[in-house]
Amino acid sequence: MTISHSSLPADSYCVIMAGGIGNRFWPVSNTxxxxxxxxxxxxxxxxxxxxxxxxxxxxxxxxxxxxxGAEYEEITHQxxxxxxxxxxxxxxxxxxxxxxxxxxxxxxxxxxxxATMVVVPSDHFITxxxxxxxxxxxxxxxxxxxxxxxxxxxxxxxxxxQYGYIQVRTAEPGKKITAVKTFTEKPDYELAxxxxxxxxxxxNAGIFIWQVEDILREIRKHLxxxxxLFENNTSLNTPAEEEFINTIYGQCPNVSIxxxxxxxxxxxxxxxGSFGWSDVGTWHAFQALCKQDENNNTSNSSQxxxxxxxxxxxxxxxxxxxxxxxxxxxxxxxxxxxxMICHSKDEEKIRNFEKQLKFKK
Amino acid sequence: MTISHSSLPADSYCVIMAGGIGNRFWPVSNTxxxxxxxxxxxxxxxxxxxxxxxxxxxxxxxxxxxxxGAEYEEITHQxxxxxxxxxxxxxxxxxxxxxxxxxxxxxxxxxxxxATMVVVPSDHFITxxxxxxxxxxxxxxxxxxxxxxxxxxxxxxxxxxQYGYIQVRTAEPGKKITAVKTFTEKPDYELAxxxxxxxxxxxNAGIFIWQVEDILREIRKHLxxxxxLFENNTSLNTPAEEEFINTIYGQCPNVSIxxxxxxxxxxxxxxxGSFGWSDVGTWHAFQALCKQDENNNTSNSSQxxxxxxxxxxxxxxxxxxxxxxxxxxxxxxxxxxxxMICHSKDEEKIRNFEKQLKFKK
Numbered sequence: 105m106t107i108s109h110s111s112l113p114a115d116s117y118c119v120i121m122a123g124g125i126g127n128r129f130w131p132v133s134n135t136x137x138x139x140x141x142x143x144x145x146x147x148x149x150x151x152x153x154x155x156x157x158x159x160x161x162x163x164x165x166x167x168x169x170x171x172x173g174a175e176y177e178e179i180t181h182q183x184x185x186x187x188x189x190x191x192x193x194x195x196x197x198x199x200x201x202x203x204x205x206x207x208x209x210x211x212x213x214x215x216x217x218x219a220t221m222v223v224v225p226s227d228h229f230i231t232x233x234x235x236x237x238x239x240x241x242x243x244x245x246x247x248x249x250x251x252x253x254x255x256x257x258x259x260x261x262x263x264x265x266q267y268g269y270i271q272v273r274t275a276e277p278g279k280k281i282t283a284v285k286t287f288t289e290k291p292d293y294e295l296a297x298x299x300x301x302x303x304x305x306x307x308n309a310g311i312f313i314w315q316v317e318d319i320l321r322e323i324r325k326h327l328x329x330x331x332x333l334f335e336n337n338t339s340l341n342t343p344a345e346e347e348f349i350n351t352i353y354g355q356c357p358n359v360s361i362x363x364x365x366x367x368x369x370x371x372x373x374x375x376x377g378s379f380g381w382s383d384v385g386t387w388h389a390f391q392a393l394c395k396q397d398e399n400n401n402t403s404n405s406s407q408x409x410x411x412x413x414x415x416x417x418x419x420x421x422x423x424x425x426x427x428x429x430x431x432x433x434x435x436x437x438x439x440x441x442x443x444m445i446c447h448s449k450d451e452e453k454i455r456n457f458e459k460q461l462k463f464k465k
Numbered sequence: 466m467t468i469s470h471s472s473l474p475a476d477s478y479c480v481i482m483a484g485g486i487g488n489r490f491w492p493v494s495n496t497x498x499x500x501x502x503x504x505x506x507x508x509x510x511x512x513x514x515x516x517x518x519x520x521x522x523x524x525x526x527x528x529x530x531x532x533x534g535a536e537y538e539e540i541t542h543q544x545x546x547x548x549x550x551x552x553x554x555x556x557x558x559x560x561x562x563x564x565x566x567x568x569x570x571x572x573x574x575x576x577x578x579x580a581t582m583v584v585v586p587s588d589h590f591i592t593x594x595x596x597x598x599x600x601x602x603x604x605x606x607x608x609x610x611x612x613x614x615x616x617x618x619x620x621x622x623x624x625x626x627q628y629g630y631i632q633v634r635t636a637e638p639g640k641k642i643t644a645v646k647t648f649t650e651k652p653d654y655e656l657a658x659x660x661x662x663x664x665x666x667x668x669n670a671g672i673f674i675w676q677v678e679d680i681l682r683e684i685r686k687h688l689x690x691x692x693x694l695f696e697n698n699t700s701l702n703t704p705a706e707e708e709f710i711n712t713i714y715g716q717c718p719n720v721s722i723x724x725x726x727x728x729x730x731x732x733x734x735x736x737x738g739s740f741g742w743s744d745v746g747t748w749h750a751f752q753a754l755c756k757q758d759e760n761n762n763t764s765n766s767s768q769x770x771x772x773x774x775x776x777x778x779x780x781x782x783x784x785x786x787x788x789x790x791x792x793x794x795x796x797x798x799x800x801x802x803x804x805m806i807c808h809s810k811d812e813e814k815i816r817n818f819e820k821q822l823k824f825k826k
């Protein structure tokens with residue numbers, strides 16, 4: 105089944121959140137070209153390009169917004185030339201997802217008044233597009249009928265400590281959308297195991313759907329400081345927008361939508377997604393997406409040769425030839441002028457490497 | 466003290482042996498550019514260029530020969546443009562050092578009749594040039610006065626299993642040149658320890674000095690098959706040389722001068738070298754030449770950063786930035802489009818890597 109633009113209400117908008125700085129995949133991504141603009145999986149397209157192409161099958165370009173750091177305006181234009189330039193929302197500094205969603209919601213309200221808002225991450229890996237489109241349409245239909253804040257959950261396929269979890273209020277087998285009981289960020293292994301076994305917990309996919317008026321009401325209620333900075337503004341969608349945003353952004357709270365709103369609201373629902381999903385948030389998540397050899401080695405190229413090596417992950421530029429001999433548990437990544445070799449157990453440290461180099465200069 | 470050309474006899478010649486194929490340092494050296502033509506130590510000059518510059522301080526260009534694989538004629542020209550093109554002896558295939566020395570000795574004999582011949586490797590690392598020049602001059606003087614085959618030995622500074630050893634016949638303290646009792650190739654650790662402790666054993670530096678007539682007589686005696694292939698030829702130093710060499714080379718024995726002649730002759734002497742020396746034959750030998758950090762890590766660049774890592778050796782192109790985190794005992798080398806990561810214990814395998822890639826193609 106193919107879904108066309110016409111099947112979505114004309115007042116539905118999609119916001120692609122692209123605020124990441126890509127330090128966990130250094131040097132394959134870096135502050136110049138964060139993960140969402142990178143092609144870590146070597147598919148031929150960056151994550152944000154893939155996201156845009158998937159979304160643009162059901163939303164027309166004028167109703168797609170990208171919100172990203174001001175310094176990434178140009179790379180966004182380059183990678184999504186189809187997007188009207190006014191549809192790139194530029195953040196002067198990073199203020200986490202609650203502020204980013206407040207900005208986008210307020211902007212859409214000023215364009216459309218009442219509207220449905222779909223929020224998607226720019227840097228996740230999705231398979232089964234038909235299921236994805238169907239889920240989005242079902243979600244849009246749900247919030248337009250019932251109101252509330254709808255999150256997307258993914259049925260866990262393993263014990264995973266690096267994701268956020270959503271607990272459904274009452275497990276109702278076969279029901280696609282249910283009320284949410286709790287949110288839990290990155291549980292320890294024991295807890296993650298209980299979550300996995302209980303069946304009541306879903307991975308938080310970071311995809312949200314709501315009516316603009318509903319999310320604004322909830323932000324007003326739970327993050328009034330943030331709400332008030334935008335209240336009564338006359339600048340959005342005018343030439344004064346950039347200056348207005350630059351003036352207030354520093355005062356906006358640095359809090360996630362999950363922590364700031366979803367965990368506090370009592371009108372939160374979760375849709376059990378039926379598409380394939382990975383946040384590709386770590387090299388381990390990347391590894392889980394890739395084919396492994398008989399010794400659990402992964403690489404992005406057939407020109408990487410493993411001998412007597414185990415549990416290694418190699419990500420090198422197209423055409424690079426590598427021989428890995430007699431080593432175990434390494435993450436090896438190269439790009440441009442950079443080479444990174446790290447023990448798997450130290451993966452958490454990678455996010456600091458680019459900064460360390462800057463300090464060294 | 467500076468030694469000039471005039472201090473050496475006019476019938477003394479130097480042969481630089483450059484037949485290596487450089488597979489032990491892959492990918493920093495490779496069959497296109499073997500070790501002798503590479504600048505593994507990042508000094509700004511290749512090994513053969515350094516060797517030439519050292520030798521050319523005491524030999525005029527017309528009395529310096531390089532013997533190398535025919536495929537390396539061009540790179541030799543490029544790196545030593547000063548050398549007359551007739552002074553590059555081209556081997557159509559690899560036939561080890563006895564054949565290579567036979568070819569060079571016969572060629573020099575045809576030029577000069579009686580002559581002194583100094584043979585030096587092209588890919589060793591030498592420090593203290595003044596001591597080196599003095600030792601060569603003493604060696605030349607010795608063989609011109611006494612005859613015989615003179616080798617150069619280096620006083621061992623550690624227990625080393627990867628070198629050849631020369632045992633002096635009678636240890637005569639303070640005497641620079643003594644008769645040789647035995648040769649031993651790559652002893653096991655226990656034996657190397659005995660050698661080190663005894664004081665009677667020197668490392669074989671692969672440097673030889675003899676009168677051309679003496680080495681030819683010994684080859685005639687111990688490797689008559691080789692000698693006879695060159696006997697009575699009228700081709701060397703004529704336009705027919707290349708064809709002659711191409712015709713006979715395949716029939717020449719594949720044997721080293723040490724095994725084929727020096728171990729069998731009873732006229733072998735050793736000069737105790739007073740210069741600094743390393744054959745830089747392995748990454749471990751390379752490591753011994755370099756400054757190590759407090760965790761025994763070595764790299765050729767200040768832009769290689771080690772964290773929580775031990776006993777690692779990194780050799781990357783100039784300007785490459787690398788972060789090595791939480792790993793031990795790795796050899797990491799990169800050049801052009803190649804990356805090699807190998808556990809230290811598997812260093813012996815590196816020599817096969819380039820060949821393996823060829824078979825894979």
